[in-house]
Amino acid sequence: MINNSLDIHNVLSISPVIPVVVLPPEVDAVKLAQALVAGGIGVIEITLRTPNAIDCIASIVEEVSDICVGAGTVWNSDEAEKVVAAGAQFIVSPSFVKSVFEVCEKHGIPYLPGVATVGEAAECKSSGLTAVKVFPANIVGGPSAIKAFASVLPQLTYCPTGGVNLDSAPEYLALDNIVCVGGSWIIEKETILAGDWESVQKTARKTLQKLC
Numbered sequence: 001m002i003n004n005s006l007d008i009h010n011v012l013s014i015s016p017v018i019p020v021v022v023l024p025p026e027v028d029a030v031k032l033a034q035a036l037v038a039g040g041i042g043v044i045e046i047t048l049r050t051p052n053a054i055d056c057i058a059s060i061v062e063e064v065s066d067i068c069v070g071a072g073t074v075w076n077s078d079e080a081e082k083v084v085a086a087g088a089q090f091i092v093s094p095s096f097v098k099s100v101f102e103v104c105e106k107h108g109i110p111y112l113p114g115v116a117t118v119g120e121a122a123e124c125k126s127s128g129l130t131a132v133k134v135f136p137a138n139i140v141g142g143p144s145a146i147k148a149f150a151s152v153l154p155q156l157t158y159c160p161t162g163g164v165n166l167d168s169a170p171e172y173l174a175l176d177n178i179v180c181v182g183g184s185w186i187i188e189k190e191t192i193l194a195g196d197w198e199s200v201q202k203t204a205r206k207t208l209q210k211l212c
Helices: 008-012 029-038 053-063 077-086 098-107 118-126 142-152 169-173 189-193 197-211
Strands: 017-021 043-047 068-072 090-093 111-115 131-134 157-160 181-183
Touching: 008 111, 008 131, 008 157, 017 197, 029 043, 029 053, 029 197, 043 053, 053 068, 053 077, 068 077, 077 090, 077 098, 090 098, 098 111, 111 118, 118 131, 118 142, 131 142, 142 157, 142 169, 157 181, 169 181, 169 197, 189 197
Parallel strands: 017 043, 017 181, 043 068, 068 090, 090 111, 111 131, 131 157
Antiparallel strands: none
16 A cells, blocks of 8 residues: 655655665565565665566565565656556656656655756756655766765755665765665675575665664
């Protein structure tokens, strides 16, 4: 069930890292979500890069009540409507997509669009958004680039994603306008294909110990 009381700042405050996940069909999405929760991380972004992604979102929403489930790589209004119907609690795009934004507005779903320039960030602000994903963060310029973004757009909260890892995350999180990062290092493909949920838990705990 969609929790319309969430806004994007609630979502970003759940954990210092949002695991960004590409789920192959053979991976048990529910067990993955349960492993993250057991490791202390209560948020996940399932990217629409596999044909089973929307079904995975629906399964996690139905069976794992302690995790906030988002849909990532959402490119159009049709995909946005489908993930909302599946129960997604927030939506992420690699860039600002007006039609996706409008679906989120209609349903009261937090929207986190990606930006790579100050101009793109300003466009998001002009549309009424208060948080953006900086993507790909490592190519855009890392923490120093986001610091420059924030110097002219201090009203925005930034979530760097792309090339962020456990070693670089603390430098991002030290900035005032960043409360979390997006990262895929917690969910290694080989680990989830093997169903090694204990390793997922351990990585989640290790991450929180370093970042909290």
